[in-house]
Amino acid sequence: MSLLVPLAAALLMSTAQFPLATQVQLPSGETVELAADFLTYEADKQLLTARGHCELRTGEMLLRSDEVTYDEANQVATATGNVMFVGPGGMAAVADDVRVDIRTFEATLKGGLFMQKKGVTQEAMLAAKSPEELRSMGETPVLLSGSRIRRTGPNAFVVDDLAFTPCECGPDEPSWRMEASSANVVLGERATLSWPVVYVQSVPVFALPWVYLPLSERRTGFLIPSPSASGLNGFSVQQPFFLTLGRSYDMTLTPGYYTGSGFETREFLFDDDANPDTPLARTSYRQPKQVGVKGPRLLTEFRYVPSERTRGRVTLGLLHDSRPLRDPRTSDFYYYPRVDGEPPRYVDVPRGWRGEASWQHLQDLGSGWFDRVDAAFVSDGFYTRDLNADILIQGVDYLRSSATVYQRQADLYAGLDVSLRQDIRFPYRFFQENRVPAGAFNPQGQVDLPRPKTFQRLPGIVFSLPERPLEDLLGLTGGLRAEFTRLAPFSGGFGDEGVDGIFRQDGKYIPPGLKGESPIDLGQSNGLFDSGDREARDRIDFTSRLSTSVALGNAARLTPSLSLRQDVWAGEYSGKTWQRGYPIAGLLLDTQLVRTWAGEKSAVRHAITPSLELRYVPGGWGSVPFVRSGDGDFAQPYDEIDFAVPLTRGGATRGFFQGVLAVEQSLRLKTGNWIREPLRLRLGQGFDLTRYVPAANKPFDIDSQPILRDTFARVSTSAGILNGGAMVRFDPNTGRFTQLSADFSIDDGKGHALYARYDDVLTVSDQAFNRGEPRNAVGPDSIRRPLDALVGSLSRETPGLFATERTQALIAGTRLMLGFGLGVRYEALVQPPSQDPTNREISQIRFSNPLTQQTLGVSYGPACDCWRVEGVVTLRRDLGLEFSGVNFTVAGLGSFGSGG
Incomplete structure (x- = not known):
């Protein structure tokens, strides 16, 4: 390795006598300083010997040993006794003996150890007097040793019997290492290992046929694979690959594969035609589980930090799911028409391509201007549920994205923003049609199933003057805020929710108090603007406030205020306009x-x-937007500004x-x-x-x-x-x-x-x-x-x-370090048993266990905490016990695993 460069100085030592300190020129033209207590040359043996405090030094490199010999006939240089080397960039090495063949550039080491140092200056390393002192200096993020080393380039080597530890353990006894029969090493860049075996405290853990390891904080290469197993998706494995794209950009490509969670057994009741007087016959059949995925996946993550003012991350995930297509109206598979006496048959049409995308971005534009993006999108409503078995993640109903450009000063705020929501309560697909497959049972006769139209903020413009003292009006402070908001679906001009103004997955309308079969809401997704449909609206909201503060002696303070809110709406589809305003009087004692x-x-x-x-609103003028039905007018507010005060049925301000x-x-x-x-x-x-x-x-x-x-x-x-x-x-x-x-x-x-x-x-x-x-x-x-x-x-x-x-x-959990490097974490989600009003007996049996989800992780790592491996198991009330995967964290390389 880098030991070869200073040792090659021995090649230049000829038959002449040398003083105890002299300069020698290398073939590369570089000059080294050679010093020793005793220096001799035996002409008959063509042997040069330097003894006692031998030192070879250049501007950035230093080699010290007790003795250096050079056999000119065989072109072999040997350094013995307390060999230590210091090179540029924090490189250091120590050995008992080093033998170098100058012709083949091969070095045989005894007790050799190479270290990448940080947290210590080059001057301090050059001043080290012994290998022990050099070993103890600073931190050691990389340890590397081998029995035979052959140089193939300026910083490139082929190493036999390599032992590699990329951590900040103590250099004498690293707690873990990776050994390989041979390796190609480029210092400061990477190490390619053949048949490496990972040892933890001298115990072999696992082996791989080949591995690429980076030797720097940002270096292209494969990362550690992350296998996992779950009741949701069966066995899965992912192999991340880190790609460096310059100093400010990098990318991680993570291909993977999910085997799927297999089949489930269901019961089927039917009439026995041969014995019509007997009770319903019972049989069982198998079909795939409704949740989960099966197939290959590629997740790409791109990160950028081009300047101190800009940073961001973009992710894109693609998955080809071979699970059967789901009916978004029932969240179950599509089925063929029923045949008497036969179990249901699902339509085996794969879901096909599914995916996810996200973008996080933050930038300081200068002069008080900033922009920020926090966006996330999925291809369909159940994408997150199918990939994550965690109960809390599955309970999310909406996925929100936002982007804004704003100027923020001490006395001014102005911004333009966009806020988007995806309704992920139902398994509708967002970027392609939800078509009923051919041959499926389809009593409603719909071929394309319209999905819910979620309202978005497209866009919002805000101008605000925070409250501040008014110079011309002593004792008064004032502020105002103006906002333009457009609340609308992406297309269509209205939500098409139907009679009740709510999108229902099965399309049925359930009036209050209705018993029995519920009627179909013919207004939902019919493409017509009906009475209950929400339409796209533009709104201007204006709010101003004046206040003052009066001291009541030394006992109290009185703060009266007066505000005014005025709103104007315009319906984009109907062309109607509405306005509402009201004053607000406040008093704080x-x-x-x-x-x-x-x-x-x-x-x-x-x-x-x-x-x-105290707060007083005497009433107001106008009303929020309302719709008319056979029962009269009823208000149709959308957001918190529409709901800013109590409203009457018709949408007028109710004084309070x-x-x-x-x-x-x-x-x-x-x-x-x-x-x-x-x-x-x-x-x-x-x-x-x-x-x-x-x-x-x-x-x-x-x-x-x-x-x-x-x-x-x-x-x-x-x-x-x-x-x-x-x-x-x-x-x-x-x-x-x-x-x-x-x-x-x-x-x-x-x-x-x-x-x-x-x-x-x-x-x-x-x-x-x-x-x-x-x-x-x-x-x-x-x-x-x-x-x-x-x-x-x-x-x-x-x-x-x-x-x-x-x-x-x-939700309760704990994390404990139990000594000897052992760690434990446990988390539980506890929910009381649910009650089913239609069948309380079945409900009590099914939901008798209040522990909805439990997660247990057991980890091990050394005292220096340079690495930690954790196994995670999860027990869910509906899925049972499953192995959630292994998480492996290595200092300087990152964390790899399946979470849990």
């Missing part, structure tokens, strides 16, 4: 009681802040007078310049006093509404390694907790952690929702305040529908 305990090096501050906030009485406590600790807040607690009670004030467009039931609204409490705490928080919402009118949430974490920063989160939310049952009940009728969705209000509406259940239900979930 607060005070603070503070006590401080000061010490020599620290101080403790305790503050109690009671406050009363609301208040929130709260008290907040905080505890702060200051040590030097470091301030932390170990405790903050806020208690509050909401009020709706509307029935005591005149209100325009007063709804008929306003006088019957109670004054008290939700009672809430929030707490956050932090004490050393402990962090926690909790949120409680209580409805005093029904006597029910609408929300209970809590979380905590303990992390000592040494690999030991414990964390948990619990959520208990009162929600509308699925049965009530399927009967037309809105999702925000009860629970925190109901009491959540609108944008310009202080409290939300009442939480009510519609008589005659299914009762509300509680949605509960507990």
Whole structure:
């Protein structure tokens, strides 16, 4: 290796006598300094010998040993005793003996070890007096040794019996290594190994026929393959390949293959024609599982950092799925028409090409201008569910993407943005037609199945002047915000949801209180603009605010404010326009009681802040967009600005007078310049006093509404390694907790952690929702305040529908380091048993286990933590126990595996 360059100086030593320190010129023209305590040449033997503190030095390289000999007849140079070499770029080597054949440029080493150093200067390495001192310097991200080395280029070598360790272990006893019978090595670039075997603490772990390993932080080459096995997709393997495209760009290509999860057995009931009086006959049949994928996949990831102001990442994944095509209306396979007495037969048409794409980009354009992109797209609604068995990932309903260009200054914000959503609740394909395959059972007669039209923000323009003191009006602060928003589907001008304004997967319409068979919503996806369809709209929203602050002596502070919101809408399909406006009066009265305990090096501050906030909207003019039906007008708001205040049925502003009485406590600790807040607690009670004030467009039931609204409490705490928080919402009118949430974490920063989160939310049952009940009728969705209000509406259940239900979930986990390099992590998702109102007995058996998902990972790594290998198993309530894969992390090379 690089030892050969300085050792070649021996080739130039001829029969002349040399002083104890002299200069010698190499064939390359480079000059080296040769020094030793004793230097002789035996002419009859043609043998040059240098003994005692032998040193060969160039400007950037240094070779030291106890003795150097050169056999001129056989052209062999030998360095023995405490051999150490220091080269450029952090290269260093030590050996007991080195023998170099000058004719073949082959070197035989005894006790040889090459090291790539970092965290130490070249001058410090050149000043090292012994191999032990050189070994202990700085960090050693690369260790490499071999028994025979042949130089093939300036920094290229062929190595026999190579041992390679790309980590920052101690150079004397690396905890792991990769050995190979032979290897091609280019220093600072790569190592190509033939039949390498990985050893962990001298125990062979696995072997490969060939491997390419980079010897730098960014070097083209194959990375470690990642196998995995799951009940969702069977066995899969992926082989990443890292490609360097210059200093600022790189790419990772990851081909892989999924074997699929096999078949499942189903039962089929049918009439026995031979014995018509007997009960239904039962038989079983096999078909592929509905979820999961099968086939090859290629994932490409491109990263770029062309400057300090710009960075980003683009990913593209393509998958050819040979699983049978799914019917997006039922999420099951397509089936051929039924034949009496025979089990169902699925239509074996492959799903074909599927894919994913994402783009993350951040750029500072200068002069206060920035742009940002955070986008993700999938080819169909079930792409994420088919590739990820994780319960939490499968529960995502929408995939959101956004892009914005904005200017941000101290007193100004202006931006243009686009926000897109993909509805991934159903398995509809987004970029190709959802056609019913030939021969499939098709009672509705539709050939092309229209997918839901999700509304997008295309685009949004925002101009804002944050609140600031007004120079001409002493004591007043003011601010304004103007926004243009276009909410529309990609095409068609309207959503085509049908009569109820909601896209339903099976196309049926379920009016409130209807029992029995539900009718088909003939307005859904019929291509006509019906009464319940949402149309594309353009909206201009203008909001301004004035406020001042008045001190009430030393006791309290009074902050009155006056705001105005004005909105104008234009329907792109109907051509209709609407406008709505209303004033907002606000008043905040607060005070603070503070006590401080000061010490020599620290101080403790305790503050109690009671406050009363009032907000009054006398009513307004105009209304939000509405639609007309046989039952009269009903409002059709889209987003949080449309919902900014309570609305009447027809969309007019419902005046209100609301208040929130709260008290907040905080505890702060200051040590030097470091301030932390170990405790903050806020208690509050909401009020709706509307029935005591005149209100325009007063709804008929306003006088019957109670004054008290939700009672809430929030707490956050932090004490050393402990962090926690909790949120409680209580409805005093029904006597029910609408929300209970809590979380905590303990992390000592040494690999030991414990964390948990619990959520208990009162929600509308699925049965009530399927009967037309809105999702925000009860629970925190109901009491959540609108944008310009202080409290939300009442939480009510519609008589005659299914009762509300509680949605509960507990996520808890821990990470532990058990010593001897062993690590364990465990996480569990706990949900209570579900209840099926149609068959409670079956439901209790099926969902008796509240542990929805459990993940266990066991890992091992050395004390230096330069590498860690982890095996992961997952137990899911519906899929059973499965091996999720192996994760392997190597310092300097990255993490490879299947996650879990």
